[in-house]
Amino acid sequence: MATSRNHRPATRASRGIPEATVARLPLYLRALTALSERSVPTVSSEELAAAAGVNSAKLRKDFSYLGSYGTRGVGYDVEYLVYQISRELGLTQDWPVVIVGIGNLGAALANYGGFASRGFRVASLIDADSALTGRTVAGIPVEHSDELEKIIAENGVSIGVIATPAGAAQQVCDRLVAAGVTSILNFAPTVLSVPEGVDVRKVDLSIELQILAFHEQRKAGEEAPLEETAPPAAPPAAAVTKRPDSGPDGDVPAVMPA
Amino acid sequence: MATSRNHRPATRASRGIPEATVARLPLYLRALTALSERSVPTVSSEELAAAAGVNSAKLRKDFSYLGSYGTRGVGYDVEYLVYQISRELGLTQDWPVVIVGIGNLGAALANYGGFASRGFRVASLIDADSALTGRTVAGIPVEHSDELEKIIAENGVSIGVIATPAGAAQQVCDRLVAAGVTSILNFAPTVLSVPEGVDVRKVDLSIELQILAFHEQRKAGEEAPLEETAPPAAPPAAAVTKRPDSGPDGDVPAVMPA
DNA sequence: CCATGTGAAAGCGTTCACAGCC
DNA sequence: GGCTGTGAACGCTTTCACATGG
Numbered sequence: 001m002a003t004s005r006n007h008r009p010a011t012r013a014s015r016g017i018p019e020a021t022v023a024r025l026p027l028y029l030r031a032l033t034a035l036s037e038r039s040v041p042t043v044s045s046e047e048l049a050a051a052a053g054v055n056s057a058k059l060r061k062d063f064s065y066l067g068s069y070g071t072r073g074v075g076y077d078v079e080y081l082v083y084q085i086s087r088e089l090g091l092t093q094d095w096p097v098v099i100v101g102i103g104n105l106g107a108a109l110a111n112y113g114g115f116a117s118r119g120f121r122v123a124s125l126i127d128a129d130s131a132l133t134g135r136t137v138a139g140i141p142v143e144h145s146d147e148l149e150k151i152i153a154e155n156g157v158s159i160g161v162i163a164t165p166a167g168a169a170q171q172v173c174d175r176l177v178a179a180g181v182t183s184i185l186n187f188a189p190t191v192l193s194v195p196e197g198v199d200v201r202k203v204d205l206s207i208e209l210q211i212l213a214f215h216e217q218r219k220a221g222e223e224a225p226l227e228e229t230a231p232p233a234a235p236p237a238a239a240v241t242k243r244p245d246s247g248p249d250g251d252v253p254a255v256m257p258a
Numbered sequence: 259m260a261t262s263r264n265h266r267p268a269t270r271a272s273r274g275i276p277e278a279t280v281a282r283l284p285l286y287l288r289a290l291t292a293l294s295e296r297s298v299p300t301v302s303s304e305e306l307a308a309a310a311g312v313n314s315a316k317l318r319k320d321f322s323y324l325g326s327y328g329t330r331g332v333g334y335d336v337e338y339l340v341y342q343i344s345r346e347l348g349l350t351q352d353w354p355v356v357i358v359g360i361g362n363l364g365a366a367l368a369n370y371g372g373f374a375s376r377g378f379r380v381a382s383l384i385d386a387d388s389a390l391t392g393r394t395v396a397g398i399p400v401e402h403s404d405e406l407e408k409i410i411a412e413n414g415v416s417i418g419v420i421a422t423p424a425g426a427a428q429q430v431c432d433r434l435v436a437a438g439v440t441s442i443l444n445f446a447p448t449v450l451s452v453p454e455g456v457d458v459r460k461v462d463l464s465i466e467l468q469i470l471a472f473h474e475q476r477k478a479g480e481e482a483p484l485e486e487t488a489p490p491a492a493p494p495a496a497a498v499t500k501r502p503d504s505g506p507d508g509d510v511p512a513v514m515p516a
Numbered sequence: 517c518c519a520t521g522t523g524a525a526a527g528c529g530t531t532c533a534c535a536g537c538c
Numbered sequence: 539g540g541c542t543g544t545g546a547a548c549g550c551t552t553t554c555a556c557a558t559g560g
Contacts, residue, residue: 020528026464097467212441
């Protein structure tokens with residue numbers, strides 16, 4: 001999801017296609033591309049759903065927002081669907097992007113083959129460190145961040161990827177937006193604030209791990225008692241009501257009653 | 259979201275805490291940690307919500323699932339909340355993780371400071387390329403994938419990160435699971451299939467960009483007519499009904515009426 | 517008074533189950 | 539007969555608005 005208070009009015013997804021569906025279209029597209037490469041002519045919703053890791057009812061519902069592109073009793077024409085979904089996602093256009101921050105992550109992104117094959121063209125790699133300037137990563141020269149505005153203007157870039165350290169992210173974001181970028185993919189662990197009309201999506205490496213840890217804890221906590229590490233910090237003051245179900249124990253020792 | 263047909267029964271979130279709330283706890287935790295470092299003693303739901311990029315009603319509702327940890331008329335005690343959320347997420351425990359696939363992305367993950375500071379300890383970096391074996395990345399030695407099972411057993415690893423090319427991902431996943439890993443964070447662009455009881459979360463770099471492109475296209479399409487690149491592929495055969503609203507035009511030229 | 521905590525209402529997303537069409 | 543397309547039911551999530559309590 002987008003990070004800031006802007007984004008679209010939240011209600012009513014773009015062009016009538018629900019946001020949840022949009023988020024799955026790339027998944028379907030990948031599965032379809034694989035089928036296409038194996039020259040499979042048609043798929044049923046059941047098969048395609050399995051390949052994409054969703055259930056078939058959801059897939060059919062998703063496709064129904066795009067139009068009636070299947071054939072009853074038969075399934076979907078693979079090539080045709082590939083085209084329709086690509087078009088819907090805007091991948092039949094060319095999207096020049098810039099990647100700002102060429103550390104390991106920026107380099108990984110530059111090397112990632114999944115971009116080029118989907119209409120994304122890395123117009124430039126940008127870093128503030130002049131030691132990197134002039135080098136090439138994945139065949140693309142790294143340019144200095146002084147050139148940022150120029151690069152964006154000359155290439156008509158509207159999508160920017162931020163892979164800088166957290167401290168630099170907002171500043172980079174501001175410059176990108178001022179230069180005309182209206183969509184930002186943010187890998188820095190910060191909440192970016194952007195003006196109305198600019199979309200921000202966030203990918204946070206550690207958040208995903210934390211969510212896994214939560215579930216992992218539950219699995220373990222169900223049988224093994226397993227003690228916590230440090231004793232708790234100081235609670236605030238008064239009523240610490242803690243919910244009815246006090247889980248697998250491990251609650252704080254209820255300290256300092258005002 | 260998790261990728262495979264397994265995961266929990268979907269309905270009824272873990273321990274009564276809704277999944278959507280769990281996904282936001284790391285966000286709150288980060289904002290709270292920042293406040294804590296600035297020695298701020300208390301926050302209101304309004305302030306904290308702004309820092310985390312959500313609205314205050316949502317935040318209060320989220321916290322209400324954890325317990326009544328605030329003080330009416332005052333707000334929340336920062337230190338106390340940090341502890342409560344950490345505990346809820348299981349971050350007061352030590353979580354050894356392995357990262358498999360030490361390319362640019364794996365290296366970026368190994369270098370990512372956000373892990374260590376949140377209870378995650380990279381027990382080992384694993385790669386199939388013996389040329390890497392023995393080197394260290396972020397101070398952690400890279401070990402050969404032959405050792406995978408041994409490493410997992412010896413370190414009690416239950417969380418694995420897959421940063422290999424797509425082709426190797428399922429195989430690596432199978433070995434991780436067989437060795438006892440029950441939570442997997444997958445960066446490879448593949449749908450992993452895992453047995454019941456194993457959680458998979460996916461981070462897909464190109465999917466995020468594609469979602470941005472979708473919205474970007476809409477912004478542009480609203481005013482500029484803007485022509486598409488290639489003419490469409492062959493449609494299937496019969497009824498191509500296309501929905502009532504035919505968007506900003508740009509539909510396929512309605513070909514080949516059987 | 518002020519900000520939390522929470523029922524109740526509204527909005528989305530998913531699933532069901534079957535009508536419709538090939 | 540088989541598979542798509544879709545209304546209707548259901549459940550989860552968000553938002554509202556206010557009672558509650560420091």
